[in-house]
Amino acid sequence: MGAYDTETDRLAAAARDALVREIDADGAFAGDPVWREAFAAVPRHLFVPYYYVAGPHGYERRWGESPDPQARARWVRGAYADVPLATRLRDGELLSSSSQPSLMARMLAALEVEEGDRVLEVGAGTGYNAALLAHRLGDDDLVTTVDLEPEITEAARRHLAAAGFRPAVVTGDGARGVPERAPYDRIIATCELSTIPRAWLAQCRPGARILTPLATGLLALTVRDAAHAEGRFLPTAAYFVPLRGAGRAQPEGVSFAGLPDGAREQETFRFLLALTRGTLDPREAYALWEREGTPERERYGVTVGGEHTWAWLDEPAGPYAWPLS
Template structure:
């Protein structure tokens, strides 16, 4: 178990004070973190498990984003916690506690890693439904912040395993976690393969977009385990029946994540020429297109979407059984089903 920081009345912990070494910074951290917790609280993100409120109040996000990038008219602005300009450092600190995703790693102008929007992280963690003693596998280490939240909630760092394909990302995540006083196991490897050496897992959570559900995750889960993962532009919560069978529905919230590296390419969305503007601009229609990507003609998808009354995400689900996986509307047995990649 990591040497977790103690929380003071203003919300700043020992790790915060050690990071900058002055009372003013600790005060700003405490105020900013408390404001973020209030904002997440007001969103209802952890309604399914209010125990996460104290966790978000305890774990310092700024230690996991020593720098990040903010998009602007002239490109990306780099905000850095070690800037010699006090005003720039304050902008970095305040930005670290805004309820927005933060771009943390760029390559040739392309985003390859980020720290997700805290309220979305809170919703996902609450829907993961962890219990004391659960072993959790996180796919996509990111900055390490999500792993720290899990370690704090479970009270035992050894119960949390995080995996990422990029050595630079896992190295940085370990460094950030150590700075905050947490030491879950961070593995460099292909997240689509899971981490068999640390299995079995009671819960698996992915923080990267998927084209399908990797079978290795089911094989590494206990029967009755829960898998929560972004797929299409939503979040699907699967219950694992056995090593070859899992099923579940989507949550009601949209979710956009960097794709899983090593998870296989996704087919591009089809052209929407000729469809009504209402459909072309509707987020729920785009979800249906993403879910059936390359496997349903856009006109047929539109006719179904209109006929079914613009179905919400919760009406859709995913079934994995043996070598087959498919998405469905209302009923896994049909009539509206679409195969997922193998």
């Protein structure tokens, strides 16, 4: 089967409408209602011709060209579920995914895109997010998306072309940005980082906005110049595949030994642990978290200043501040 059949297209249109209504009801479009039109127009199923669903016996592969009509229907309905979809596995490790659409909507609204902005996306994934950006901006050339894996960028390029979009898709280390397409007004990352790459700031115009996952949160930075940026975390929790590239190791696990029962279930405490990994002992972090009234994410921020990058609670000058590696 070289193309999806009429029934699949009908199911996709109905499922897409339902997804947009669900995201709308969740309030994710409130920050910038223009994104509703983009999600209604861009067909997500073209970006996930197959994906994997975890089950009791491992991952089940769903694909759009199955000879079984019921299997195709399950695939298309799943493509429009408001959940992240595993799209690339290697030896059981998740390499790439299509993010939860409502989280994507919140991130895109928080990016505060304006007409004519040049946008760099770090983490091409399936290409779906780049398509939403290209639709919103009305000019494919304003959007650049980068990923380390050639197989991922090749697939993203195919998906984008199938949906009628042709932004710049680059294979490379996202932490180094894409200097040949700079300067950027907005940078959005769809993979988790442990710090803010200096190359991003150098490729931004003054006043640019960077939105990136960090320590299970979403950080929104305003760039002052090539060496300075500052901003706070959004209230939203966010869990993404880590950025891969030269010199980036997986973080070590955190021990909860000596902490009160239930500490690991406290979501905002786990955020503080991730933010202070390597600089605060978990017991010290727990004492601070309790003393400061179990602070929510939006009380935290990050400053990039010259040679140093640090996270902080309430104020950049402290008294609570921690270096980011």
